[in-house]
Amino acid sequence: MTIQESIPEPTNPIAMDGIEFIEYATSQPQAFGALLQKMGFSAVARHRSREVMLYRQGAMNVIVNSHPDALPGLAAPVETPMLAAMAFRVRDASQAYRHSLDCGAWEMPTRASAMELNIPGIHGVGDSLIYFVDRYRDFSIYDVDFVPLPGAAPRPPALAGLHWFGVVQAILNDRTNDWVDFYRTLFGFTILPEGKYFGVLPKGTLLESPCHTFYLQLIEPPPGAEDIHWDEGLVRVGLGAPDVRAAVRALKERGIVFIDHGAVQPTEKGALTQVYQGAVTFELVVSHLKP
């Protein structure tokens, strides 16, 4: 006799444990690095052989990749910094990779990796990649590939308690359900009830990570935006702050300009920076997520 029972899908199929790093690609790494420093990040290490820098504050790592093959499908990074990849912390990177391919993800081109370590990854939205990193506790991926900058503090503290809150993804019309399927199937993201938003940009669809440490926000073009050039891709990171007003004050002192009129002016819920270097914005969101 066989017993058939309905076995539920695991709620966290790749044992995700947050964001390990966010990668930007740009041909102007110094200008972008200066912007990151204004945002509270410090340059902490340089890649041994590639034009790649590591910036850090608190638990947040940002990779700035200006190597000529930084972007899959494109010849080289352009001046405008692009959000090129999200790296998820997982228990077992190769298991996460196999699971993703079994579900129908596309393996990333190996040349595109910012690292020389074999960090597995898949294609995400647009030209972006999703990496899986399992070395993030005692031994980090940066120990192998990066050389610390002389005199730089290896673990600079976060400004005003900033931490990863989420990533905003632009999608084409009627594509919300597709991308919800993607993140739900591959990684176990769950959709938040309609109307539940954080911050000052309450639109689109919010997905919560299975580890409950960050969110993805899917945004279709707004009505009447037919003339706007709207491609699919990662567009912005959201930084959580326990006290948004204090974080805004601290960042303003460092020279960051926030949009201060209309619907997105800074409140205790959130704030949005002006557009830097052609396309880059940062969003602050009130958050007590543990960094």
Place this chain on the structure above:
Amino acid sequence: MDTATLAGPLEARLSAVRAAGFSHVVLNASEIASHPGGEQAAAAAVRASGLHVCGVQVLRDFEGLSGHLHDYKVDVAKAMLRMCRAVGSELLVAWSSTSNHASGDAAALVRDLRKLATLALPLGIRIGYEALSWGRHVDAYPKAAQLVDEADRANLGLVLDSFHVLAARTALDELDYVDSRKIFLVQLSDFLWHEARSAEERGEAGRHARVFPGEGVHSAELADFIRRLDEMGYRGDYSFEVFNDDYLQLPPATVAGRALKSAKWAIDHVSRRSLPLRRPDARRAT
């Protein structure tokens, strides 16, 4: 129109379709692959034609395989999805498997259809799953609809082909259980035989002896089919899926002209969409 109905180089087929007055076209992967200038030249020809590509076919025998056969088909599917992207098609048609190596286990079929949908997803392509009436395990649209329903993926839906429905005499009442939003494309054709009882006969008629709607012997059933789709709320594309050996020996313009005549037949006999005030009459007529 479907370019597989026409003879000649891709450019000549597209030109005949356009000249006959059609605005949409279904392309076949083989004609993109066999273009003397390669895939890029084929894509350029399609763009230059100004025709909207409402689908590319066909991915065969994808679901139900395992091991190296499955891996091989995943590679084929990926290459076809790239072709879809190159020619601007948002739909890849996948025929139900005819392979002797394919499992009929519903869970395996659902798993593979989900995987195919996920492969297509980042490229912005939808998968239209079509039941061939000579399919090994899935040989009628209700079975395909059940799998699509169970797979539950936004970019996975059905392609309905009137030939398979008519030839296998699948009950149209089953359409009542299909969500019209999950029908991604409807393909229309008739054939000249009154009956095609066996899978072999259906295969023979389906591959070589289809004709345009209005030219065959199942006009009443075909009209009923389209009318039901209209009434259930289907508002997607229709395409003529006519595989006919004779038409491949005729000038494309001649065959495209027959297609245009068929489109007029369809409008005269079944479409009420442009005449919403006559909708109550249409209901009585059924």
